[in-house]
Amino acid sequence: GDLEYQMSTTARAKRVREAMCPGMAGEDSSLLLATQVEGQTTNLQRLAEPSQLLKSAIVHLINYQDDAELATRALPELTKLLNDEDPVVVTKAAMIVNQLSKKEASRRALMSSPQLVAAVVRTMQNTSDLDTARCTTSILHNLSHHREGLLAIFKSGGIPALVRMLSSPVESVLFYAITTLHNLLLNQEGAKMAVRLADGLQKMVPLLNKNNPKFLAITTDCLQLLAYGNQESKLIILANGGPQALVQIMRNYSYEKLLWTTSRVLKVLSVCPSNKPAIVEAGGMQALGKHLTSNSPRLVQNCLWTLRNLSDVATKQEGLESVLKILVNQLSVDDVNVLTCATGTLSNLTCNNSKNKTLVTQNSGVEALVHAILRAGDKDDITEPAVCALRHLTSRHPEAEMAQNSVRLNYGIPAIVKLLNQPNQWPLVKATIGLIRNLALCPANHAPLQEAAVIPRLVQLLVKAHQDAQRHVAAGTQQPYTDGVRMEEIEEGCTGALHILARDPMNRMEIFRLNTIPLFVQLLYSPVENIQRVAAGVLCELAQDKEAADAIDAEGASSPLMELLHSRNEGTATYAAAVLFRISEDKNPDYRKRVSVELTNSLFKHDPAAWEAAQSMIPINEPYADDMDATYRPMYSSDMPLDPMEMHMDMDGDYPIDTYSDGLRPPYPTADHMLA
Known part of the structure; x- marks a missing residue:
């Protein structure tokens, strides 16, 4: 054994000596064998x-x-x-x-x-x-x-x-x-x-144009590690054409590890306000949508989060039909993350986009969203965007009426009305009020809404919101946001929903019996134009019944209504005129003459149609101020400044949901050996 060992070590020594230093090993070079790395000998000999x-x-x-x-x-x-x-x-x-x-x-x-x-x-x-x-x-x-x-x-x-x-x-x-x-x-x-x-990022981003998938997987993971939680790095990636190159990879490759690492970089960049439009303009929504049917759960989840984060700047994108259909299908799964992303993305992509609204409605989107709400329980992350999406689908597109009916036919009304209950978060309550207002546009929904006790709940919320708002007026303080919602928005929303519900005689009676007229008259004095309009609107509906008209008069509504005849908002002035006509019918000639003079001096002298509408009590279907977007304030992670956006006082407009920041979700653990 010792002899064998000695021979083997001697042989090894000779091999190494010959490999490293030609000429030192003497004549016997026959042992220069397979232990050499291919090509090394020739290099050394050279x-x-x-x-x-x-x-x-x-x-x-x-x-x-x-x-x-x-x-x-x-x-x-x-x-x-x-x-x-x-x-x-x-x-x-x-x-x-x-x-x-x-x-x-x-x-x-x-x-x-x-x-x-x-x-x-x-x-x-x-x-x-x-x-x-x-x-x-x-x-x-x-x-x-x-x-x-x-x-x-x-x-x-x-x-x-x-x-x-x-x-x-x-x-x-x-x-x-x-x-x-x-x-x-x-x-x-x-x-x-x-x-x-x-300046590693400046060197790494151009490497994304290489074509070795394993090399690209490591490079993209480096970008993710550098960009996560670091705004400056995100901007350097943007300045060097990163979004376009990353989208190109998502479009052209099939290697799962590469797609996964690339989707992680895009997810991190998708919360950066500067990178978002660049990713979307490069075709990022369509490229990410390609992988929603992948059999890799981690890839699908990353693509969903990224789509969700980008969706509020992608509301005008074309070519998202297949993405929308897949998102509707995703609503049937039970994974909370998938549902959160799918509902959020659908909510944003149906925002002020008639084509997308129609497509989602025609592909059973309403049914799927209602079922998601029924299954979500108290998970606001799912319920709120689902309600927002339904609110978009139930107004201002050719299939809106179909959507309004579909909510009822899929047993959604009782569950939706329950969402008005406190202590639900105010953004969810606000969205629900807007959806109920849209559902009330469909006469067939009035009975089930009434059965679900929607009117007492709306009145209760209105009273609470008004009291909160009045407290701040009395204290001379500016009204704060509660979870991003001001109480004035709740006042406007509840009154607007009650206005539409009051078109139904049974509902009108119930609203009147809940002693709401004093509150509606107070709202005529609101400094917020939209609140004045909806308050005048609901009084216009209630005034069709003589008992209610008398009660409106008894509350001293004539004075603020006379003022509102001169409102810049034509709808407000028309509603005010209609109420004044109604309550002046039984008055003495002098009173009626005064109303007539006011009307003559108001904008109606230039608008015979509005005059006619006011006299004949036609319900006015002016656009309900939802041509403007009211956006939630975006939430970013602590490494980025909070940027509160101007909130428009609009209850039932479509509005995109804020993005999820990369800071709100823990980073996925990264394996040391990426290519294993």
Whole structure:
């Protein structure tokens, strides 16, 4: 056994001696066999005779049997060789260190020598020889699989040097450099900042035009690690054409890992106000939509979140028919995240887009949304966007009436009315009020709405909202937002819904019996024009019944109504005139004459049709102020400034939902070995 061992070690020594230093092994070169890396021999043969220093280092190397000890003894010599002025010596030394870095034991010895690692880094960034560049990047790549190796690279200034290597024309050098940077970004504290300071992003984004899917998967994951939670990085990616290149990858590749890592970058960028339009304009919605039917759940989920985040700036995008159909189908799943994204995206894409509203309605979208609400229970993240989407689908498009009927036929009315109950969040309550107002436009919905006790609930909410608003008026304080909703919006919404419901005689009676007239008359004095309009509108409906007309008069409504005849809002003035006509019918001639004079002096003298409408009590179907969008204020993560948007006092307009920030969802865990 001892003899065999001795022979094998002697043979190994000869092989190494012959490989590293031709001419030192004597005549017997027959043992120069398969242990050599393909192509290495010819490279070495091409090199000039190595220096005597290198020869003595190799003699030392092959006399040690233990790899770690062998490497440790040789390190000082190898470090000197890497710093040699002769490029031939440097190249040969780099090859030896590269071989050592491939073995576990000797690799540990290498990374425990800061001098050697620094010499490798210095050699890498100074060399113009492609073989040396390949060997040195390979060494750092091998060391980067260990924490000690990462720290040694980091401390030796390896990050700026590796970033510089991203300009190399050699594919293998690029691959080693990006993979080493990726390992640093994942596991080395301070690496992200160092890469940013070395302008790493500016070098990485152009690499997205390469066509190796595995290389692209690592590059995109580097971008995600750098951009997550860092607004400046997101803007650098944008400035270097990142959104367009990322969308192109989503469009052209099928490698799941690459699609997943790319979708993660897009998800992070999709909460940046500057990147969002760029992604959408590059065709991002359509490219992401392609993968909603993938059999990779993690890819589907990322695409859904990204679509959800982008959707509020994509309301005018064409070519989303297939995406909308898939989103409607997604409403039937039970996964909370999927439902949150699907409802939110549908809500935004149906915002002020008649074509999308019609398409969703025709593809059973109303039914699917109602069922999602019935299943969601108390999950506001699903219920609120679903209600918003239904509110959009039930107004201002050719199939709106079909949608209004569909909510009833799918047993949605009782569940929707229940959402008015406190302590539901105010944004959900506000959206529900707008939906109920739209449902009331359909006469067939009046009975089920009444059975669900919608009128007492609306009146109760109106009273509460009015009391809150009055408290702030009395205190002279500006009314705050409650969860992004002002009480004035609830006042307007409830009154507007009651106005439409009051078209039905039974509902009119119930509204009157709940002693609402004093409150409606008070609302005529509101400084908010929209509230004046809906208050005059509901009084116009109630005044059709004599008992109610008398009650309106008894509350002293004539004075504010006379003022409102001069309102800039034609609808308000028309409603006010109609109420005044009704309550003046039984009055003495002097009173009627005064009303007539006021009317003559108001805008009606220029508008015979409005005069006629007021006299004949025709319900006026003016657009209910929903041609304007009222948007929620966007919520961003703490690393970005909160940017409150102007809120329009509009209860039943379509409005996009704010984006989810990348800070609101934890980052997905990233595997060290991306390509396993």
